[in-house]
Amino acid sequence: MSWTLAINHATVTTPILFASSVLTNSNGQAGNAMLYGATLICSLFFSTLIFGVLGSKKGLSLSMGLYCVYVGLFATAALMCEEKVDGSCVKSNSYQLIINLAGAFVGGIGAGILWTCQGAFFSSICERVAVAEDRETPNVTAELAGNFALIFLAMEAAVRASATLLTKYAHLNYPAVFYIFSGLALASALAFHVLATETGSTAPSGSLCAKATSAIRLWKDPKIWVLQCTNLTFGFAAAWLGGYVGRYIVNPALHGAQFIGFAGAMLSALASVLSAGLGVVARKLGKGPVVALGAAAFLMLAVLSKFVGNPATWGWGVLVFYLLMGIGRAVYESTNKAIFADFFPGEASAGAFANVFVFGTLASTIAFTLGATSKNLSELYLLMIFAILTVPGYITASFVKRCEESSSADCAESSSSA
Template identity: 35%
Template structure:
């Protein structure tokens, strides 16, 4: 699909298309995140912990070995379609597990197999989304004559708001249907149909890598992209930027497992868990919009630090304030903190990766981003079978403290590289550098 030659028309077309892609993505994503959150109260903590551990283990492997290759060979749009289709298989597995809940081996089989498909989907989907986001940002910046950092801040905030709002709706609908005593497997079938709707909508989007200002793109061979994520491991930046991903992943798994099953369901009842998840997503959606102008005006560093503080506050409530026995609805405070921290992860953090890693490094960078958070998710879910909530809280505490420190070191390293490139322009040929002035 050819883009119109007029710059203003190009910007409008790309902006409208990104809105369409965001809505399509949000429909699919909302249908997946809700089962992940409620499975511990519906199918049992053991199957939930193991199944979610499998899901994020497969996400880690998919991010490392499949995300960048498929996103490169199929293109960002093709990668999105692949991931969304596999997401639908995950939802089908959850529905069948709920239907055969009384037959334990069938429940385990359907949920574990579905989780493997879901994890494979996530590794490809988020890598492709990063490529689609980066491609759209670059084309809009070139057509509008706008700084790319400003475009990434704006688009990341818009995307995060849209898909988080849909996630809120997904969790509220799930909770409402539970209150109406609709069988869980029937709710799952409804969500499967919604996921298929999102897949159909995505198929109608523009393939941004197929043309545009830069012209046709030649697809690299798949083998050259298999270790795209690993190719960046020698760059200290990829590790200095990882604490936000690790903190979010570990803390989210801690909330979805230990806090939901051990605290929230006992204090408020299992039917309220999905509603609490909606509170988290709603907070994240609102704060993503708030953080967008903050990141543009004050830089991304203060926003990253604020997100780390919110993650830090969750274990503080447990370790210092004695949460959560007899807290009742005061537990919402934990979900507000989680939502605010998640807003930073979903918007500012992703924009930061796009700023630090441009061009051919983009897919590998976003694959690492997903791999890091997936590792933290899986690690936490598996640890929940062995460690107490207090011990897990300490891990969240340590990770959150490291986030602003490592981000500051990343900024310093990037600035030194920029200074060297300015002094010796030949270095720019061998290193893909990007100004951190807006970071």
């Protein structure tokens, strides 16, 4: 699962980085907004239902297949650029927006299904390993989250680096590169479907309606709300990096979009290496310090991009934005998801992981929409606010969890005494 999902997903995240440059800015950001908006709707209302009907294997296979459709349509939209300035598309024909929005809608549906099924798979495996090896579940989640993120982000780095190699040095155009990526996405989806087995993940119980609303039903738990700051921060940061930093800082600083793939690869490689190390740190020091590191990285990304001189003149110094995003991404992909597995085990895991992507994609949808329609940089300030609130949110959730466990222990003691 780790390797095939890593290949498949890397082909999808790469177009997001290039969208505002390979397509016109408004078309690229509108497509990204559609991608994240569709993910939001699917995660909230349909992902747990589809998971309950298909199970984790078939659900992942379906979503990975939808991903390859998205990348293929993105490549087709890239063919429709009619005029470029400094490597960025400034004029396209009237079909570019339509095709990009259609592909983004399909990709968003795939993303909403994929991450809910992957989260349920991950939680199920962690629980089974913990029982089989007689270990504490939080230690297992920290270890396996780090291992998964290592593979996942390393493959993402390789695919993103290949985008620069194929365009800059092999002299392929962007549509050709993304058609190749679509083929890789299809091959990985087929390989997963043939080789993977069901994990026995626990689907939400009840009627189809209950399964469809399992993510919403968790909203009555205050922990689900206060733990969302990392997801919201990551969503705003990813959109800010892909929508604003790539076009208005990296393009002028490095004279074109070719090196965005290299910068994205560096981001993913750093996150990959850090993920394994953060798993060790989380087991030894707890997950709180790791969460604080990620929040600080996201906050610095925002501050440096707008409040410290003119970063478009920094040359290769603009890579600092990708270094900071790499640190934050490592925390998000490993420790953050391990936290949700700890706080919402068993049957609650599918709904909990659906909420991870509901809130993250909500933030990105808002940010890309603002980026396509407004110049007041509201998304930047939202990124800063949620980065600041991340650590207090985690502390609050931990306090609530301890109170709940204490109350349950008191009740059990009272029942035993009676």
